Amino acid sequence: MKKLIILGGNPETAVLVSTAISMGIYTIVVDPNPDAPAKKNASEFYNIDGFEVDRIVQLAKDLKVDGVLVGVADILVKPYREICEKLNMPCYATKEAIEAFCSKDGFKRYCHEYKIQDIPGIYLNETSNIDKPKNVDFPLMIKPVDSGGGVGMKICRDDKDYKESVKTALKFSKKGVVLVEKYMDCDDMAAYYTFQNGIPYLSATYDRVTTKKQGDLSPVGIGAIYPSKHTALFVKKIHPELSEFFKALHIRNGVLNIQFFVEDGVFYAYDPGFRLQGEAPHIHLAHINGFDHRKMLINFALTGIFGEKDFHVKNDYMFKGKTACTMWVLLTEGMINSIEGLDKIKADKDVVFILDRFKTGDTVSKDWLGTERQVFARIYIVTDTILEMNSKITELKNILKIRDNQGNNMILTWLEPFDSKKYL
Numbered sequence: 001m002k003k004l005i006i007l008g009g010n011p012e013t014a015v016l017v018s019t020a021i022s023m024g025i026y027t028i029v030v031d032p033n034p035d036a037p038a039k040k041n042a043s044e045f046y047n048i049d050g051f052e053v054d055r056i057v058q059l060a061k062d063l064k065v066d067g068v069l070v071g072v073a074d075i076l077v078k079p080y081r082e083i084c085e086k087l088n089m090p091c092y093a094t095k096e097a098i099e100a101f102c103s104k105d106g107f108k109r110y111c112h113e114y115k116i117q118d119i120p121g122i123y124l125n126e127t128s129n130i131d132k133p134k135n136v137d138f139p140l141m142i143k144p145v146d147s148g149g150g151v152g153m154k155i156c157r158d159d160k161d162y163k164e165s166v167k168t169a170l171k172f173s174k175k176g177v178v179l180v181e182k183y184m185d186c187d188d189m190a191a192y193y194t195f196q197n198g199i200p201y202l203s204a205t206y207d208r209v210t211t212k213k214q215g216d217l218s219p220v221g222i223g224a225i226y227p228s229k230h231t232a233l234f235v236k237k238i239h240p241e242l243s244e245f246f247k248a249l250h251i252r253n254g255v256l257n258i259q260f261f262v263e264d265g266v267f268y269a270y271d272p273g274f275r276l277q278g279e280a281p282h283i284h285l286a287h288i289n290g291f292d293h294r295k296m297l298i299n300f301a302l303t304g305i306f307g308e309k310d311f312h313v314k315n316d317y318m319f320k321g322k323t324a325c326t327m328w329v330l331l332t333e334g335m336i337n338s339i340e341g342l343d344k345i346k347a348d349k350d351v352v353f354i355l356d357r358f359k360t361g362d363t364v365s366k367d368w369l370g371t372e373r374q375v376f377a378r379i380y381i382v383t384d385t386i387l388e389m390n391s392k393i394t395e396l397k398n399i400l401k402i403r404d405n406q407g408n409n410m411i412l413t414w415l416e417p418f419d420s421k422k423y424l
Contacts, residue, residue: 001026002302003065007050007080009036011357012278013071017041019294025302028063030056037357038071050076057086067301072276074148075174077102090304092195092254092297093274100249101256101274104145104179111269114245119261119268121181130166132159132180139183142166144173149278149372150220155183184261184268189228191238192281193246193256194293194315196307200246202239202317203289204281205231208259211330213413214370221372223415224279225389226324227317229422230262235317238267253306255293257281278372280355283380284324287352289314323389323423327379327396330412334404335363341399345379350392353380364410374412376402386424390417 002025006017009031017038020027029042032049039045044063048055050073060068060083067089070080078098084091100110111118122133123145132140142165144152152172156162169178192204205228210219228234238260257277261268276282282293291307291314300306339360346354356377358364368374379396383389397414404410 002067003028003063004298004301005030005056005060005063005065005068006038006042006071007031007056007068007076007083008071008073009033009038009045010072011037011355012276012280013073014038014041015280015355016069016071016276016294016298019292020298023295023298025298028059028065030059051079053079053082053086056083060087067298069297069301070275072278074102074273074275075146077274090300090302092252092300092306094250094252096249097251097254097274101272102146103175104143104271105175105177107269107272108179110245110249114241114248116241116245116269117267119181119184119270121179124166124170124178124180126170126176130163132162136180136182138162139185141181141183142169143179143181144169145177145179146175147172148273151371153370155219181270184263186261186263187230188259188261189230189234190224190257190259190279191234191242192277193242193258194307194311195246195251195254195256196311198247198252199312200243200251201312201315202235203255203285203315204317204319205234206279206281206324206326208279209415211413220328220330220370220374221279222328222330222413224326225386225418225423226281226284226319230267231317233265234260234267253300255282255297278378279326280378280380283353284319284326284382287380287382288319288322288324289316291315321384323383323386325381325383325389325393325415327381327393327415329376329379329400329402330374331358331364331376331402331410332374332412333364333366333369334408334410336360336402336410337405337407338401338403340401342377344399345396348392348396350381350383350388351379351396352382354378376411386418386420390420393417 014037029045081093152169154165188208194203206224206226209223257273259271286292402410
């Protein structure tokens, strides 16, 4: 039986662990949190921080593992590469790609070098004068350069709020660096790429919907619709530029998600993820197009081969004319007393997968609001048309009920049906 170390233990990585186990692989999870969800199914686990490179290298030698793979965690992509290099094992992440995609400051630097439009902004560190820069106006988005999932992020609308938010964001950055950017209030989309033997394939595009219900906390996703209404313009205008960019980064294999704000036909790149995503486009791709990035990455870690020879034939970013949607269910602060309707949703013919992260008795704490830790579930739906999808969205939100100890509704808000004319 092959042995695989997986770095990270969040709920999204737990799905990767289950996939590896279903493939008959002995799976070893490394994460400092003793209660990490990915450890529940693992064949074996260790309470080690993913940044303890030499310790993990020694563990891999002691256990005679056959491969190492990073889970759904941006910050662990760099140590993943270092561990693989020391063990001489397959790794999809090139040095240049890590510099470009695994921190917000690195991404900005590479975008400027390769003429990719990004969001106007500046960097501050602990020794900087933190007065608001003169070349950008409120509202501003403050974010640590090296944290994900919305942690430490805040929209600021005045000087007092701005200074407090910069100080808070600095605490969440390992590098001690904060990015101050123009706050973009416009369309939000993403492009999801598969790399095979040095060729970048666009595998999916989707429009992101976020909620503004939590004031100036970081906007958190409440859903996504595939393909994006901006797909044709993206393929014509941005895909050729990105393909040149990827070539310069020497990427051979792997998966990459890049988000874009779209305003007046201009695409502003932000927030890349050079690994499997929390949004998990791979679930829709596996269902519709018949290839599974989780299995491809697991096989790559063990063999150095990424995907089948016919991958490019199956790859279709227009999803064979179908419509796919991910509904994110966000919770407000409090303790979950009851969950109704989840089993009925799981049994729905159009629901292809549900990742649920909480159970009754769990508590959502106040400091999780504005981050992905408040996500109760992601519901993956596939229909033939946008009109069918809209009626399914309405149907599902009438089924699920989550209440606290006082009987109050804990679901923050629901994804609304889409403007069908834009997606026909």
